Amino acid sequence: MPSVEILSRIQFAFTIAFHYIYPPLSIGLGVCLVIMEGMYLRTGIKMYEDITRFWIKIFALIFGIGVATGIVMEFEFGTNWATYSRYVGDIFGSALAAEGIFAFALESGFLGILIFGWNRVSKGVHFFSTIMVALGSMFSAVWIVIANSWQQTPTGYVIEGEGLMARAVITDFWEMVFNPSSMDRLSHVIIGAFLAGSFLVMSVGAYYIVRNRFVEPAKAMFKVGLSVAVIAALAQLFTGHRSAHYVSEYQPAKLAAMEGHWDSSAVAPMYLFGWVDNEQGKTTGLGLPGGLSFLTHGSFSAPVTGLGAFPKTERPTAVNFVFQSYHIMIAIGMILIAMTLLAVYYLWRKRLFNKKWLMTLFIWAVLLPQIANQAGWYAAEVGRQPWVVYGLLRTSDALSKDVKANQVVFSLVLFTLVYTLLFILFIYLLNKKIQHGPAMTHNEEEESDEFSKRNIKQLQNPEH
Template identity: 35%
Template sequence: MDPQVIDLSRIQFAATALYHFLFVPLTLGLSFMLVIMESVYVMTNRPIWRVVTRFWGRIFAINFVLGVATGLTMEFQFGTNWSYFSHYVGDIFGAPLAIEGLMAFFLEATFVGIMFFGWNRLSKLGHLIVTFLVALGTNLSALWILIANGWMQNPVGATFNPDTMRMEVSDFGQVLFNPIAQAKFVHTVSAGYVCASVVVLGISAYYLLKGKWVAVARRSMTVAAAFGLASSLSVVVLGDESGYALTDNQKMKLAAIEAAWHTAPAPSGLTLFGMPDTTARTTRYKVEIPWVLGLIATRSLDKTVAGMSELVLKAHDRIESGQVAYRAVETLKNDPNNQTARAAFAMHGRDLGYAMLLKRYVADPAAATPQQIDQAAWDTVPNVPLMFWGFRVMAAIGFLMIALFATAFMLCSLRMHLNAKWFLKLAVLAIPLPWIAIELGWLVAEIGRQPWAIEGVLPTFLATSTLSRGALWTTLIGFTLLYGTLAVIEVRLILATIRHGPYEHDDDPQPLPGPIPAEPVTA
């Protein structure tokens, strides 16, 4: 195993995944915001709402195209860069991706063209149904992708078959209703709704500051304020549910997020601030809120949240158990009918993946030394400073979004948003914040799973393809240049659409009002 090949493979997948996820949240959120806006048009029959819907639909279309293009590249990497991963768990992991293509992608791909070009060919209600089906397909696509990703985080409903030497489905229902996948889905789509709401709010605020297309801008801002407030509140509530799911399924990730090196007496406190010291394995200058972590993670005051040191000891025991399973598998390769080996594997097979962690240090895990076992056990601790600070920045932005949308909702309800220039400027400046939070959320989710490609089943360093450094550098540079070009094109197209405004042929039927008057200066 060439460490640089492993690192380059991880960097390339991370780059394409993070880049792809720049487009996904906006697509998820805008799709249902279009449904809301067009529903108002159908119910009121007011032409201004048709203008509003078509304008945001154009921004949705630009983003949708880039999302599809980058998503296809990301999925192909499972075959090109992660071939052993695909071979080892393809029976399970491939099923949700196949269903996503058949159920969701085909649905949205079929109706998206009708949505864009069917305005004058369908009835109002018929076109609204098409728009809803596009939104449904977009969100179903996210559901199946996150079921696949959730299985990587919590591999339920599958077992290792020593006859085929691969993971196989044992209960597809458990794969579908995986608690990690369900929590990730609702949390992720809610974050996408917040992202789209901030974009609509910010662009509308920009128009109001410039005194342009006020009729469209104020209606768009009202929809964004209400939809964004509901979404931002749900992100926090569903994030709490995600934290509870980690307690049962990903204890090490939760401990790393909290920089909890040791198990504290119940109920555990939530660390607001601290400086994780990975050398001394302690968190310095810690500021805690008593009891809060215990309530979030265990829903109780008498249960503890496991610390990393104690979890490493459990990993140590599972590695030793996995060594027994590994020896049994090696015996079954040569003697498939050996009942003693089958009995040993049946007892210790769930820990086989932990023994494979030793392959970083020794070719035969069964021959590992106690020092190598200790090293492998501590490898189960992810990057604690990145997890600790990434989560806190993400959470802080989440609470800022609640404050932003609560203020927007209040101003829109009181019809004060047209003249609140201070808030309009804040709304424009806030546009990048959801993307920062979302990308940090993915980093926390994926780095928190390390060193596993499949939690407890397959280490990341064993999952890659046999590639050269040159091939990886070439494709990484190529993707960076291509995606950089596409990013420039998308930003220019969206900015051009914003400059052009909501009316498609420069035939605004309403005269443009003048700039918003300045607020009076008071002592």
């Protein structure tokens, strides 16, 4: 049986990976909701109200599942990682308290108005609530990413106590918040969330267009999603480069693992794809000579620190996993840029919604941002090993001392069953809402034609 450390890492990875499906969707969808409702207020076209109402219902579903799956991780800190919890309690306690006060309370407080406030509050108040919910979902990400980033590049602290009783204590709150990696990582995470939410909107819109249902509302929601996605996809190039730059400076072993660079100090290629042989200390693949050197130091001939410069106990063991995860994220990022730019081109040529093959691709492309977000987290977290707090606390030392392997296996099996049921329920309810569509007041058989005619007239009205 695997060790308690491996099992606990698998358990936490599984629970956080499942949870991380939902927060990016709510963040990205929140931005799209603000745009949709803003279009309704600006134009007065009923169609924008209908699609806003439709997506608010889906947002509520995503929010509910996200909250339910996130609670489990709080308990895992105490059950599986008691030493870690004691060590970072002062740091994480302040960040998570801020998340609860400034983010969760804001989001959940205005969510009630967002869902039930139609026809009960003014349009302006309801739109303000939509903005607050969108901001609340982003603020949640802010404090969680700050806490995680402190683990990557810890600053603003002192260590009190020794051995198992040692703990990090904040000496400068704002230095902890603005640690060297927090803002770069935050921007990268938020933009990844924008992509997840906007591609969900485009996927549903493309589905309706291909099925010839709710055609005009589908076109409107697709355009909203595309406006967010194309900006986010291009911006991710910049934030990704910034994130890689901080890794090269503060976590060189992680960067070397991401690119499969082994030589202690040599010119480093940038691999497009490849395979890492961890036993032989060798990477085989297609790469741009000196590419990593240029991106890191601005020179194709500059040396880059490789894995060979670090003792085996100080570098990631699953190098190929880190390498593949990192390159999957980059490859998907390039695909998203290509898809969104192609869609913008066809939209400009007024041929986008006639391209059934492209609409079909967008239906399935909803999976791509999710895979990229997950792969990016895998690369960041596995690449940080063997440290849970970089340079300070090893993962092997962070475990609870009394937890047994069979206990972790039992809880992991239970989590798998429960989360599988939750995911099936989520997909069932999501599909049910999508099949019902945004036309809440029309007969299922007649809704598409009459709903489209009504909104076409509104769109053609000179007053709008």
